[in-house]
Amino acid sequence: MVYFAAWKxxxxxYPVPDGDExxxxxxxxYRAAKGTLKFLLGKPIPYELIERVATVLAERTRHRGGY
Incomplete structure (x- = not known):
């Protein structure tokens, strides 16, 4: 449901769902592209924000049976 990749x-x-304002x-x-968030190493990672993204994706999956 939520994917991540580690770079140098x-x-x-990703993916990043659309949401309210x-x-x-x-x-x-943190938005690097339409469906990607980018967190620079050496800076604090906003885990609460990642949790929020995962929650929105889970809710949409539950209601629609998919993304």
């Missing part, structure tokens, strides 16, 4: 200078998390504002500093 960052960690990526508050959600979009929260992920904006």
């Amino acid at each position: 200078n960052h960690i990526s998390v 508050d959600f979009e504002r929260g992920i904006a500093p």
Whole structure:
């Protein structure tokens, strides 16, 4: 459901669902592409934000039977 990749200078998390204005504002500093969040190594990783992304994806999967 949630994928991640480790790179030399960052960690990526994807896919990123669309959300309300508050959600979009929260992920904006980390958005690297339409469906990817990029967290630079050496900076604190916002685990709460990743949890929020996973929660939104889980809710959508549960309601639609998929992404």
